[in-house]
Amino acid sequence: ASQDLSAAMPGNPNVAPQYGDGAQAQEGEHVAPPDVAATGSTTGETLASPKLGAGQPLIGENAGNAPLDRARADDTGCTLTTNQGVPVGDNQNSLKAGLRGHTLLEDFILREKITHFDHERIPERVVHARGSAAHGYFECYKEQSTLTRAAPFAKAGKRTPVFVRFSTVAGERGSTDTARDVRGFAVKFYTDEGNWDLVGNNIPVFFIQDAMKFPDLVHAVKPEPHHGMPQAASAHDTFWDFASLMPEITHMLMWVMSDRAIPRSYRMMQGFGVHTFRLVNAQGESVFCKFHWSPLAGTHSLVWDEAVKISGADPDFHRRDLWEAIEAGEYPEYELSLQVFTEEQAEAFDFDVLDSTKLIPEELVPLQPVGKMVLNRNPDNFFAETEQVAFCTAHIIPGIDFSNDPLLQGRIHSYVDTQISRLGGPNFHEIPINSPIAPVHNNQRDGMHRQAINRGRVAYEPNSLAGGAPFQAGPRGFNSFPASGEGDKVRGKPEKFAEHYAQARLFWISQTPHEQDHIVHAFRFELTRVQTVAIRERIVAMLRNVDETLAQRLADDLGLALPPAMPSMAVLPVPEYAPSPALSLTFRPGKTGIHTRRVAILIGPGSDGAQVRQLYDALLADGAVPRLVGSQLGKVDTGKGAPLAVEVSLEAGPAVLYDAVIVPDGEAAARQLSADANALDFLRQQYRHCKPMLLIEAGATLLEKAGIPDALPDGTPDPAVIVAPAADVAQALATFKQAIAAHRAYTRETD
Ligand code: HDD
Numbered sequence: 001a002s003q004d005l006s007a008a009m010p011g012n013p014n015v016a017p018q019y020g021d022g023a024q025a026q027e028g029e030h031v032a033p034p035d036v037a038a039t040g041s042t043t044g045e046t047l048a049s050p051k052l053g054a055g056q057p058l059i060g061e062n063a064g065n066a067p068l069d070r071a072r073a074d075d076t077g078c079t080l081t082t083n084q085g086v087p088v089g090d091n092q093n094s095l096k097a098g099l100r101g102h103t104l105l106e107d108f109i110l111r112e113k114i115t116h117f118d119h120e121r122i123p124e125r126v127v128h129a130r131g132s133a134a135h136g137y138f139e140c141y142k143e144q145s146t147l148t149r150a151a152p153f154a155k156a157g158k159r160t161p162v163f164v165r166f167s168t169v170a171g172e173r174g175s176t177d178t179a180r181d182v183r184g185f186a187v188k189f190y191t192d193e194g195n196w197d198l199v200g201n202n203i204p205v206f207f208i209q210d211a212m213k214f215p216d217l218v219h220a221v222k223p224e225p226h227h228g229m230p231q232a233a234s235a236h237d238t239f240w241d242f243a244s245l246m247p248e249i250t251h252m253l254m255w256v257m258s259d260r261a262i263p264r265s266y267r268m269m270q271g272f273g274v275h276t277f278r279l280v281n282a283q284g285e286s287v288f289c290k291f292h293w294s295p296l297a298g299t300h301s302l303v304w305d306e307a308v309k310i311s312g313a314d315p316d317f318h319r320r321d322l323w324e325a326i327e328a329g330e331y332p333e334y335e336l337s338l339q340v341f342t343e344e345q346a347e348a349f350d351f352d353v354l355d356s357t358k359l360i361p362e363e364l365v366p367l368q369p370v371g372k373m374v375l376n377r378n379p380d381n382f383f384a385e386t387e388q389v390a391f392c393t394a395h396i397i398p399g400i401d402f403s404n405d406p407l408l409q410g411r412i413h414s415y416v417d418t419q420i421s422r423l424g425g426p427n428f429h430e431i432p433i434n435s436p437i438a439p440v441h442n443n444q445r446d447g448m449h450r451q452a453i454n455r456g457r458v459a460y461e462p463n464s465l466a467g468g469a470p471f472q473a474g475p476r477g478f479n480s481f482p483a484s485g486e487g488d489k490v491r492g493k494p495e496k497f498a499e500h501y502a503q504a505r506l507f508w509i510s511q512t513p514h515e516q517d518h519i520v521h522a523f524r525f526e527l528t529r530v531q532t533v534a535i536r537e538r539i540v541a542m543l544r545n546v547d548e549t550l551a552q553r554l555a556d557d558l559g560l561a562l563p564p565a566m567p568s569m570a571v572l573p574v575p576e577y578a579p580s581p582a583l584s585l586t587f588r589p590g591k592t593g594i595h596t597r598r599v600a601i602l603i604g605p606g607s608d609g610a611q612v613r614q615l616y617d618a619l620l621a622d623g624a625v626p627r628l629v630g631s632q633l634g635k636v637d638t639g640k641g642a643p644l645a646v647e648v649s650l651e652a653g654p655a656v657l658y659d660a661v662i663v664p665d666g667e668a669a670a671r672q673l674s675a676d677a678n679a680l681d682f683l684r685q686q687y688r689h690c691k692p693m694l695l696i697e698a699g700a701t702l703l704e705k706a707g708i709p710d711a712l713p714d715g716t717p718d719p720a721v722i723v724a725p726a727a728d729v730a731q732a733l734a735t736f737k738q739a740i741a742a743h744r745a746y747t748r749e750t751d
Helices: 065-072 110-118 212-219 237-244 246-256 304-313 317-327 343-348 380-389 406-422 502-509 513-529 533-543 549-556 609-619 667-674 677-688 697-706 726-740
Strands: 131-140 159-167 183-191 194-201 277-280 288-296 333-341 368-377 400-402 598-602 625-630 635-636 642-644 660-663 693-697 721-724
Touching: 065 237, 131 183, 159 368, 159 721, 194 288, 194 380, 194 406, 212 237, 237 533, 246 502, 246 533, 288 380, 288 667, 304 513, 304 677, 317 368, 333 400, 333 635, 406 677, 513 549, 513 635, 533 549, 549 598, 598 677, 609 625, 609 726, 625 642, 625 726, 660 677, 660 697, 667 697, 677 697, 693 726, 697 721, 721 726
Parallel strands: 598 625, 598 660, 660 693, 693 721
Antiparallel strands: 131 159, 131 368, 159 183, 183 194, 277 288, 277 400, 288 333, 333 368, 635 642
C-alpha cells in the first residue's frame, strides 16, 4: 500500500500549459518556442489541447484560453532579456567603476529593472480591495426571447464565457478573508454583443438608498482616519455612529450581523444583482427583474469564533478554498434565477422596487431558474487578471437595461470613473482580461497605454472618406428603453422609501433559533467594541422597531436599560410579512453532499493503519478532502500494514481549517495524542464549532481527556459526536457523512 494516500486526489485538466510539459525541461535544456503560426497561440495551446479537458472543449467554455492566449507569456527554457528584448549577460551584479567603485548611471539594465519594480503596485480598489477570481462559463437552460434579447439567454445550451471576482468590502488588499463583511459577487459575461457586468453582492439588499451617501458609508466603515484602525472590521465607533443615524440601514444590518457575513466558502454563498433591472425583448417590450445566483453546494457559514481563529490560522482561507476546489476539478456551480415582474405589479408592492434596502420576497415573486454558471479554471496570473479586472455596472448589453434606482444610477458613473485612476487611463478596456470577445469599432482614439493601432485617417462620424464606417447599429444595437417619467427637478425620495423596519423584521422572523442567536451575538460583539455608549443605545432603540425580544436581549447583553424606540419615519401603513423560509441559510442545503469537505484524521504511532486507509479511501471516493493530521510530520508506524505519512501537523493545520474530524482506533496513538495540547484543542474546537466528530474504539478516549460531553445539555445524544466500536466503522461512517453533509450540529452550540 502506498504511503502517500493523497496521490489519488483528483485534479483539474484545465490548467494552462506553463505548468505543463515545458516546465519540466531539464536544466540547461533548451525548449523550442512554440510555433505561433501553426497553433495561433504563443503557448502552443490549441482548442484541441488535452489540457482543456477531454480534448473537445466547447468554444467559450474557458473564457480566457482563447482570447487571452495572445497575452500569455511563458518563460520556460528562455533566455533572460530586458523589456526591449536585449539578452542580459549578468543578472547578479550592477555595473561599477571598479569592483569597489561607484555604480554607473549608464547601467540601463539595473535602472530598467529597478524602475519597473518601483512601479509594480497600482492603487487598490477603494472598496472590495481583497478578492479572488476564476474563469468559467454560463450555460443557458432555455431560450428566454420573450423576456429578453440578451445574448447569454438566446438559446438552450448556449455557453457564454465568464470571469467572476469574489471579494470582501472593507478590508485592504492584504486583509483576512474571514472578516465579518458583505462579499462581492461580480460576474463579467463576455457575450457576443459585448461585455455585461453583473456587479453584485452575497446579500440582496444594501446599506443605503441613494449613491449620494456611498462615500459617507465607506468613510465610516473603513479604518478610522486618525490612526488607521481597525482593519477589515465594522466593529468600531465610526461605522456604528453612522449606522445609528441612518435608519434605512436597519435591514442591511440584520443581514451583515447574520451568518451570511461569514460564509464557509465563496462556493457556498448566494449572489444577488441587488437592484431592480429591466429586461427588454426584441419587440422592445420590457419587464423588471432581479438577479439571483444560488450555489449548488448550498449556503453554509462559519461560526464567529471559528472565523476569528481562521484569520490567524489561514488569512487566505477563502482564496485557497476556491483555488483548491477548482484545481481539484470540483468546479463551483451557481444557478442563475430571475425574479420577473411588471411595472404594474411593482406599483402594488408595499415597498418601492427602486429602493435597494428592500428585497422582493420569493413568496411574492418566485425565482425562475434560467441557467447555471460553472467556474472551471483558475487565473494564470493574479495581477494580470484578478487585480486588473474592471467591473462596471455601466457595462450592459442589448436586452438589459437599468431601472431608476438612485443607488444604481450613481454606480453607473462610479465604476468607470474609478478604473481610470486605478488602472491608469481610459484604455483599461484593452487590458486582456477586460477586453470583450465581441469586436470593438469606434472613433475613440489615443490616451495612456493605447494598445490598438487604429488604421486610416478617419476617426470621426459622419464621414465619407471611410464609407461612413463604423456604422450605427440602429435597432440591432443597444437602445435605451424609452422609460417615461419626467418630473420636477428635486432632491428627495419617494414615500415608500421612508419605511425602514418591516423587511428587517421579516428577515429576523425568518431565521432559525440558532441563526437568531448568532445575530444577537454579532450585534453584541460589534457594539461592545464601540466605545461610545450613546451609539450603543441608538442601535438598541433602532432595533426595537424590528423586534422587541431582539432589542431586549441586546440591551441585557450590553448592560443597558431599554431606551425608547427610535421614531419611525414611515408615512404609509407599515406592511406585515409572514416568515419567508428562503431567507434562512438552512433553506439551501446544497446538492453536492460531502464534496470538498475537509476531514482531518488524527493519527499517531499505533493508529489502526488498515482502518485509516479504509476511512481515507471512502471519504475520497465521495469527493471529500481527507488529511492525515498528527503531532509532527513524518512516518508513523501502524499496528497493521505499512506506515502512514502525516500530511499536516496539528500546529500547521489546526481544527478551524477542517469541517470534521475522525480519531481512528489505536491505543498507543490515543495515548500520544492525549498528551498533545494541540490535539486536545483540536477536538475542543471541533466540538465548540459544532462540527461532526467520529471517534472509533480507543480513539474515543480522547473525548474524555478533552472534556467533551457525548450528550447534549438536555441529555439526548449529540447527533454529530459519533462514537463507534471498531466493528461498526462502516455504519458509523455513513452517519458521519450525513452529519458532514448537514454542515453543522448547531443544537450543540455552547457559545
Ligand atoms: Fe460597488 C466595487 C458591489 C454600491 C462604487 N462594488 C464593487 C465591487 C462589487 C461591488 C462586487 C468589486 C468589483 C470587483 O471585484 O472588482 N457596490 C456593489 C453593490 C452595490 C454597490 C452590490 C449596491 C447594490 N458601489 C456601490 C455604490 C457605489 C459603488 C453606491 C458608488 C456610488 N464599487 C464602487 C467603486 C468600486 C466598487 C468605487 C471600487 C473598485 C471598483 O469599483 O472597481 O466604483
